[in-house]
Amino acid sequence: MYRDFAYVYDELMKDIDYSKLADYIEELMLEHADIKPALVLDLACGTGSLTLQFAQRGYDMIGIDLSEDMLNCAFEKSMELGLSPLWVRQDMRSFELYGTVDAILCATDSLNYITNNDDLRKVFGLVRNYLNPGGVFIFDMNTPYKLENKLGNNIFYEIHDHIAYIWQNLYNADTRICTFDLTFFIKQPNQLYSRVEEVQYQRGWTIDEITQALDESGLKLIKILEALTQHSPSGETQRYVYIAKLAD
Numbered sequence: 001m002y003r004d005f006a007y008v009y010d011e012l013m014k015d016i017d018y019s020k021l022a023d024y025i026e027e028l029m030l031e032h033a034d035i036k037p038a039l040v041l042d043l044a045c046g047t048g049s050l051t052l053q054f055a056q057r058g059y060d061m062i063g064i065d066l067s068e069d070m071l072n073c074a075f076e077k078s079m080e081l082g083l084s085p086l087w088v089r090q091d092m093r094s095f096e097l098y099g100t101v102d103a104i105l106c107a108t109d110s111l112n113y114i115t116n117n118d119d120l121r122k123v124f125g126l127v128r129n130y131l132n133p134g135g136v137f138i139f140d141m142n143t144p145y146k147l148e149n150k151l152g153n154n155i156f157y158e159i160h161d162h163i164a165y166i167w168q169n170l171y172n173a174d175t176r177i178c179t180f181d182l183t184f185f186i187k188q189p190n191q192l193y194s195r196v197e198e199v200q201y202q203r204g205w206t207i208d209e210i211t212q213a214l215d216e217s218g219l220k221l222i223k224i225l226e227a228l229t230q231h232s233p234s235g236e237t238q239r240y241v242y243i244a245k246l247a248d
Contacts, residue, residue: 008184008196009047009070011163013108021107022053024228025138029103032222032243034134037102041130043092043123043139044110048074051085054105061085064095093122100132106139109239112147112202115177117213120205124217128246137219137244140227144204146238147171147178162187176204207233210242220247 029037038060042051045063047070055061055078063085065071071087078085090096092106093114104127114120127137142151152171158164168181184196211221225231227239 008163008165008186009073010049012165012182013046013049016049016108018049018053020228022050022057025050025105025107026054026057028138028225028241028243029105029136032138032245033103033136034245035102035132037135039101040103040105041097041101043095043104043106043127044113045074045087046070046108046110048077048085048087050105050107052077052081052083055083055085056081062088062097062101064088064090064092066091092126093119095126095130097130100130100135102132102135104131104135104137106137109140109142109202111139112142112205113200115175115201115203117209120213121217124213124219127244128218131246133246135245136222138241139244140239140241141205141210142202143233143237143240144176144206145236147176147202147204148173150238151180152178164193178202178204207240210240214242214244215247218247219244 040054040059041062041064043064045051045065048063051061051063051074063074068089071089075087114123131137148171151169154169156167163184163186165182165184170179180200180202182198185193186196187193207224214221221242221244223243224233225241226233226237227241233240
């Protein structure tokens with residue numbers, strides 16, 4: 001997963017304003033942490049866009065991702081900016097740190113790619129192990145409503161001079177898993193196009209399921225919001241933002 005996809009990931013995510021997203025997450029982090037965060041972990045950091053936003057704001061950042069190619073892209077970006085986060089290739093279901101951190105982030109629906117309960121509890125258990133007392137865990141997830149009604153059973157496409165893609169989705173209502181079938185055509189220097197194919201899976205987790213998994217992992221849910229707002233979610237919310245801390 002992501003071997004070739006890493007190099008077109010930023011094209012697919014170009015509609016995300018990472019500066020605005022970092023503003024929002026930083027506001028939540030400072031509001032809900034009992035300590036002033038300095039060392040921050042970005043789980044499933046991808047090509048590092050959010051990690052680098054926080055590094056530019058003076059935070060000491062660690063970016064963890066499973067994909068070596070994603071991290072290569074992140075490293076190239078950090079070199080261009082003159083920044084030096086610690087980039088670590090690890091699976092978020094089994095990551096290890098040398099010590100604890102003040103805040104842990106996991107953004108842009110990365111946790112939706114965890115599709116079974118055991119793996120979800122592994123991630124949350126490790127967050128508990130490596131989060132400092134008074135620290136905060138902030139993550140977002142695509143909602144079941146979005147996967148079923150906005151993404152599932154739909155086809156999306158874009159065509160540009162240098163890249164084109166077709167994104168076909170299939171939603172399973174019984175498992176709440178949406179299959180993403182992605183095909184990219186990328187223009188090469190010789191003017192020919194290379195084809196990159198990727199299949200991904202996301203699960204739509206309910207609020208009750210996430211709350212229970214946090215509780216069983218030694219974490220407690222502090223607040224849940226509709227993404228990029230301070231509003232409580234509704235039945236048609238497309239992205240949840242969860243804020244959790246160590247249980248007492």
